[in-house]
Amino acid sequence: xxxxxxxxxxxxxxxxxxxxxxxxxxxxxxxxxxxxxxxxxxxxxxxxxxxxxxxxxxxxxxxxxxxxxxxxxxxxxxxxxxxxxxxxxxxxxxxxxxxxxxxxxxxxxxxxxxxxxxxxxxxxxxxxxxxxxxxxxxxxxxxxxxxxxxxxxxxxxxxxxxxxxxxxxxxxxxxxxxxxxxxxxxxxxxxxxxxxxxxxxxxxxxxxxxxxxxxxxxxxxxxxxxxxxxxxxxxxxxxxxxxxxxxxxxxxxxxxxxxxxxxxxxxxxxxxxxxxxxxxxxxxxxxxxxxxxxxxxxxxxxxxxxxxxxxxxxxxxxxxxxxxxxxxxxxxxxxxxxxxxxxxxxxxxxxxxxxxxxxxxxxxxxxxxxxxxxxxxxxxxxxxxxxxxxxxxxxxxxxxxxxxxxxxxxxxxxxxxxxxxxxxxxxxxxxxxxxxxxxxxxxxxxxxxxxxxxxxxxxxxxxxxxxxxxxxxxxxxxxxxxxxxxxxxxxxxx
Numbered sequence: 125x126x127x128x129x130x131x132x133x134x135x136x137x138x139x140x141x142x143x144x145x146x147x148x149x150x151x152x153x154x155x156x157x158x159x160x161x162x163x164x165x166x167x168x169x170x171x172x173x174x175x176x177x178x179x180x181x182x183x184x185x186x187x188x189x190x191x192x193x194x195x196x197x198x199x200x201x202x203x204x205x206x207x208x209x210x211x212x213x214x215x216x217x218x219x220x221x222x223x224x225x226x227x228x229x230x231x232x233x234x235x236x237x238x239x240x241x242x243x244x245x246x247x248x249x250x251x252x253x254x255x256x257x258x259x260x261x262x263x264x265x266x267x268x269x270x271x272x273x274x275x276x277x278x279x280x281x282x283x284x285x286x287x288x289x290x291x292x293x294x295x296x297x298x299x300x301x302x303x304x305x306x307x308x309x310x311x312x313x314x315x316x317x318x319x320x321x322x323x324x325x326x327x328x329x330x331x332x333x334x335x336x337x338x339x340x341x342x343x344x345x346x347x348x349x350x351x352x353x354x355x356x357x358x359x360x361x362x363x364x365x366x367x368x369x370x371x372x373x374x375x376x377x378x379x380x381x382x383x384x385x386x387x388x389x390x391x392x393x394x395x396x397x398x399x400x401x402x403x404x405x406x407x408x409x410x411x412x413x414x415x416x417x418x419x420x421x422x423x424x425x426x427x428x429x430x431x432x433x434x435x436x437x438x439x440x441x442x443x444x445x446x447x448x449x450x451x452x453x454x455x456x457x458x459x460x461x462x463x464x465x466x467x468x469x470x471x472x473x474x475x476x477x478x479x480x481x482x483x484x485x486x487x488x489x490x491x492x493x494x495x496x497x498x499x500x501x502x503x504x505x506x507x508x509x510x511x512x513x514x515x516x517x518x519x520x521x522x523x524x525x526x527x528x529x530x531x532x533x534x535x536x537x538x539x540x541x542x543x544x545x546x547x548x549x550x551x552x553x554x555x556x557x558x559x560x561x562x563x564x565x566x567x568x569x570x571x572x573x574x575x576x577x578x579x580x581x582x583x584x585x586x587x588x589x590x591x592x593x594x595x596x597x598x599x600x601x602x603x604x605x606x607x608x609x610x611x612x613x614x615x616x617x618x
Contacts, residue, residue, distance in 0.1 A: 127153075128145065128150050129154055129295045132298050132347060132348040132352040133348075133351075133352035133355050133356055134351050136197055136198050137192075137195065137196055137355070139197075140182060140183075140196055147178075147179035148180055148183055150179065150197055150198075151172075151176050151179035152176070154243055154296065155172040155175055157295055157296045158243055158244060158296050158297075159172075161296050163266070163618040164266050164268060164296075165247055165265050165266060166247055166290040166291045166296060167246055167287065167291070167296075168247050169204070169212050170243065170244035171242050171243065172243070174211070174241060177241070178236065178241025179241055182196045194238045194358060194359050195238035195239045195240035196238070196239030197239060197241075198241070199240070199242070199243045199298070200235065200243065200297055201243050201292075201299075202242050202243075202300070202301050203246045203287065203288050203300065203301045204216055204245040204287070205303055206232045206301060206332060206333055207225040207232070207333070208232055208242065209226060210226075211224065211225075213334070214245075215248070215250065215251045215334040216247055216249065216251070216259075217250045217483065218461060218482075219454045219477070219480075219481025219482055220334075220454070220461070221461065227332060229333055230362075230364045231328055231329060231332070235359050240359070246287030246301075247260050248260060248265075248284045248285060248286060249283040249485070250485065251334065251447070251486050252285075252303055252334075252336040253336065253485050254283040254552070255283045255308075255311060256545065256546070256552060257284065257286025257287065257290075257312075258283075258542060259485040265281050266542065267279040267280060268281075268290060268614035268616075268617075269315075269316060269317070269580075270617060271581065276617075277542075279539045279540070279541055280315060280539050280540055282316065282555075284303070284308040284312075285302035285309055285312045285320075286312050287300075288300035288302045289313055289318060290316060293318050293614060294618070295613075298347065298348070299347035299353075299356050301344075301345065302345070303333065303342065304559075304563065305337050306443060306556045306560045307534075307555070307556040307563065309321065310534050311534060313346055313571040313584060314535050314583065315535070315582065315584075317584075317610065317613075317614075319346070319348065319571065319572050319605070320353070320570060321344045321345055321569075321597070321598070322344045322562070322568065322569050323343075324371065324568045324592050324594065325342050325566030325567075326342075326369050326566075327342070327371055327568075328342060328344065328361050329343075329366065329370050330343070331364055331367045335446075336446070337443040337446035337450070338369075338450060339369075342566075345357045345360060350382065350570075350601045350602045351602075353570070355378075357378060358377065378595055378598055382599060383599050384420055384599060384602040384603040385420065385603075386599065387421035387422075388421070389421070389422045389596075390425050391422045391423070391425070391527055391531050392425055392427035392530040393426055393427065393531060393532075394523070394530060394532060395426060395428055396428065396429050397429075402536045403577075405577045406583060407533070410531070410532070410585065412608075413604055416604050417531060419607060420607070427523045427526055427530065428523070431512060431515045432516075435560050436554070436556065438513055440492070441492075441496050442509050442510065442513060442564075444489040444493035444496070445492075445496050447489050447490060447493050448493030448494045448497060451482070451490055455473075456473050456476075488549065496509075516564045516565055517564065519561075520567060528589075529590075530587070530588040531600070532558050534559065534571040535555055536554065536558065537555075538577050538579070538582065538583055561588075567588055567591055568588070568589045568590075569586055569589070570598065571585065572604050572605055573608065573610040573612075582610075582612065585604055587600045587604075
């Protein structure tokens with residue numbers, strides 16, 4: 125029989141429906157892989173019993189002749205930002221360690237209703253703040269990929285969804301949820317050779333998702349290929365009256381409409397994305413992607429996104445500002461960690477709890493955010509950043525008058541070694557330089573693996589689309605996927 129853990133979402137769903145294997149057999153195989161891969165530290169909590177329980181329900185429904193859901197029999201990893209009823213939810217932070225929600229996030233509820241099961245809660249950068257998965261209170265996540273230099277340097281799986289990218293790439297899960305605030309689905313997908321989709325802002329409910337920056341956060345799928353992402357996104361998305369920013373739009377059948385024939389489509393190539401310092405192999409992969417999309421029938425056009433150079437600084441004002449407001453709720457009073465020194469008053473408890481509970485990167489961003497929102501600097505920084513955000517969105521609106529989708533690199537480099545950039549916050553922030561503009565504009569975007577570099581590490585290409593046009597983005601992604609023929613897998617060392 126086929127190694128079940130090499131199968132993706134579509135193959136598992138179809139195999140279970142056809143009776144080729146049972147959902148329980150799938151869950152048992154992935155549970156075993158998860159248990160054997162503790163060295164990767166991809167999971168904060170494992171829930172093998174949840175995966176088996178969901179699998180047994182799917183097998184029972186099939187035996188009874190009931191219609192199966194779109195994710196029936198597919199066990200997944202759940203990023204530990206999504207509230208899961210009865211299962212610890214920490215956002216990878218000490219301040220929420222031990223917090224067990226009495227409710228379920230809308231996205232996870234939708235996935236369970238579609239027949240998915242949960243293998244466990246995936247590690248991440250603390251409160252989704254990071255680009256390398258080195259800020260988690262529960263330890264670094266290690267990529268399953270290695271440089272072939274004999275040094276066995278532990279590599280970054282990207283961030284913040286590094287646990288998700290590692291789990292999918294290492295075959296610990298066929299798919300996983302991620303969240304993307306400024307590239308946190310797309311960048312880790314590129315680093316580990318998988319596919320990840322950030323949908324239009326509002327496609328997936330934020331209700332029950334621990335907030336980082338509320339005007340930017342968006343949940344999305346991470347899986348092996350475009351079809352698997354289309355299936356999973358269809359299960360995740362939908363209007364939610366509990367989320368004021370949720371889009372009240374029907375969810376298209378993205379899987380059924382997948383089509384890699386791009387005749388009549390125009391692909392924009394932003395000239396501003398050819399930045400100094402970008403790895404030449406990244407630029408070569410971009411040129412390859414342009415050729416592949418031409419081969420698929422698309423017309424390639426040169427476009428300008430003139431405010432691109434301001435997007436990253438604007439993001440690192442807006443996101444920390446929102447974080448400083450969102451994280452004010454963690455005060456030691458209602459839930460999570462409480463540090464109450466002897467004889468301490470309320471303010472002392474707040475200070476001690478936050479000092480103990482938040483990691484350095486979270487503290488750094490809270491301080492930045494509080495500073496730019498303060499009375500003397502609000503107009504100078506925050507208001508100006510919001511104006512830049514509007515200009516970035518207008519750049520995309522103007523560009524989409526000339527093209528249907530935009531092709532760019534996902535990241536300026538391939539994965540780097542853990543610790544190589546941990547003392548350089550600005551260098552770390554630059555990892556998001558290609559991903560942030562689409563986040564500021566709330567547009568759908570995805571990363572698709574397009575090959576490996578000279579060190580054997582994966583590279584990704586990014587497609588950005590018009591608002592609500594996830595289909596166009598995934599169709600272009602499928603065209604690249606078919607032509608890139610990416611089949612590389614990390615050699616097992618864990």
